[in-house]
Amino acid sequence: MTQIIILGATGSVGETAYRVIQAQPDRIAVDGLVAHRQAEKLWEMGQRLHANWIGLTDREQAAELRHQHQGQSGPRIISGMDDILEAIAISPATKVIGAMSGFSGLMPTLTALENGKDILLANKETLVAAGDLVQRVALQRGRKILPVDSEHSAIFQCLALNQPFKRILLTCSGGPFRGRTKEELKTVTVEDALRHPNWSMGAKITIDSATLMNKGLEIIEAHHLFGVPYEQVEVLIHPQSIVHSLVEFVDGATMAQLGWPDMAVPVQVALSWPDRWPLAGPALDLTQQPLTFDKPDTDTFEALDLARQAGIAGGLMPTVLNAANEVAVGLFLSRSIRFLSIVEIIKDVLGAFTDNTSVVALEQILEADRWARRQAEDMAMRYRL
Numbered sequence: 320m321t322q323i324i325i326l327g328a329t330g331s332v333g334e335t336a337y338r339v340i341q342a343q344p345d346r347i348a349v350d351g352l353v354a355h356r357q358a359e360k361l362w363e364m365g366q367r368l369h370a371n372w373i374g375l376t377d378r379e380q381a382a383e384l385r386h387q388h389q390g391q392s393g394p395r396i397i398s399g400m401d402d403i404l405e406a407i408a409i410s411p412a413t414k415v416i417g418a419m420s421g422f423s424g425l426m427p428t429l430t431a432l433e434n435g436k437d438i439l440l441a442n443k444e445t446l447v448a449a450g451d452l453v454q455r456v457a458l459q460r461g462r463k464i465l466p467v468d469s470e471h472s473a474i475f476q477c478l479a480l481n482q483p484f485k486r487i488l489l490t491c492s493g494g495p496f497r498g499r500t501k502e503e504l505k506t507v508t509v510e511d512a513l514r515h516p517n518w519s520m521g522a523k524i525t526i527d528s529a530t531l532m533n534k535g536l537e538i539i540e541a542h543h544l545f546g547v548p549y550e551q552v553e554v555l556i557h558p559q560s561i562v563h564s565l566v567e568f569v570d571g572a573t574m575a576q577l578g579w580p581d582m583a584v585p586v587q588v589a590l591s592w593p594d595r596w597p598l599a600g601p602a603l604d605l606t607q608q609p610l611t612f613d614k615p616d617t618d619t620f621e622a623l624d625l626a627r628q629a630g631i632a633g634g635l636m637p638t639v640l641n642a643a644n645e646v647a648v649g650l651f652l653s654r655s656i657r658f659l660s661i662v663e664i665i666k667d668v669l670g671a672f673t674d675n676t677s678v679v680a681l682e683q684i685l686e687a688d689r690w691a692r693r694q695a696e697d698m699a700m701r702y703r704l
């Protein structure tokens with residue numbers, strides 16, 4: 320029986336993990352579940368999965384939940400990030416599913432690795448903001464980072480035999496605005512951007528999918544996960560989201576992993592690897608629609624090249640890119656700026672970052688993240704509606 324912790328249990332990936340785990344009661348036991356504010360939902364999940372503890376980073380929500388369930392049997396309630404990190408550190412769990420959104424996933428991921436746990440990582444921002452550091456800690460502690468992001472899971476499966484390859488082809492649906500011009504993007508709304516054609520996901524990643532920043536972040540994620548230089552990672556538009564990514568080997572043979580767009584597969588692959596477990600779901604039917612591929616429009620969707628360039632620059636530049644993007648996406652979601660201003664703010668912040676250095680310590684990352692967030696807020700004043 321494998322004991323696990325789920326970070327971001329109440330989110331889209333967290334709920335998928337919850338479904339996968341409920342179907343595997345003889346294989347997986349849950350020690351802890353972590354979320355930010357959705358207290359009652361986390362409590363119910365904890366009850367159903369017989370978790371030993373649940374943790375809420377929002378202390379007020381944790382206090383309220385304790386009050387509501389005083390005297391009832393159920394998981395222990397942990398409050399605030401510091402106590403959650405302590406619970407992760409001493410947990411008997413050997414695997415941690417990293418499904419928090421954004422930079423908030425960094426500290427729990429590092430704590431898990433430092434304390435001998437493998438990470439099953441959906442939270443790409445952690446690798447974007449601190450990939451060198453996270454990989455170094457994993458290597459030092461002899462721990463694995465298993466991808467849960469569907470594209471990286473596909474690549475991971477294609478590379479199972481560790482054979483030499485020429486390039487990685489990351490597939491990308493193109494998001495809700497595929498084929499639109501910049502002019503047409505000037506007036507799109509939050510609702511338009513949240514209407515992803517194939518995937519149902521949290522708000523932040525859905526907006527990233529509309530700007531194509533999501534694919535940009537995934538280029539950096541692939542660089543860190545597979546130790547591959549940036550010039551060997553390409554993006555291929557594939558609107559049907561059936562081919563989850565491809566690897567071209569040195570002899571030209573190209574392998575891909577296919578399936579319906581459902582995160583249950585990559586979550587379960589990461590949990591079961593190197594074994595495979597049965598999973599209920601409709602069989603893939605390739606006769607239903609043609610599979611098409613195209614080049615991305617990097618002039619309209621500038622985020623893709625911005626992320627690649629930040630990755631190539633290395634050091635703290637990806638940390639700054641990630642923080643600026645998180646702030647700009649938040650401002651767009653709160654209807655404070657227009658869609659196209661997201662990329663303009665990121666460009667402004669990256670342009671103002673003149674102190675790039677290689678990363679030796681966590682404090683550098685935390686400081687660069689704080690700096691970029693402040694800058695993004697300041698620069699956004701020009702774009703506010």
Ligand SMILES: NC(=O)c1ccc[n+]([C@@H]2O[C@H](COP(=O)([O-])OP(=O)(O)OC[C@H]3O[C@@H](n4cnc5c(N)ncnc54)[C@H](OP(=O)(O)O)[C@@H]3O)[C@@H](O)[C@H]2O)c1
Binds near residue numbers: 328354357444521
């Ligand atoms: N959704 C997908 O299909 C998908 C696919 C590939 C990769 N990913 C990646 O997986 C991660 C999660 O995505 P998602 O779509 O599941 O996001 P989501 O639905 O927005 O869920 C985010 C989760 O993180 C928690 N959270 C948010 N802010 C937090 C904070 N400051 N401290 C602690 N916990 C916090 C949320 O808790 P509350 O609910 O309590 O607020 C929730 O449990 C992202 O990094 C995303 O890029 C997602």
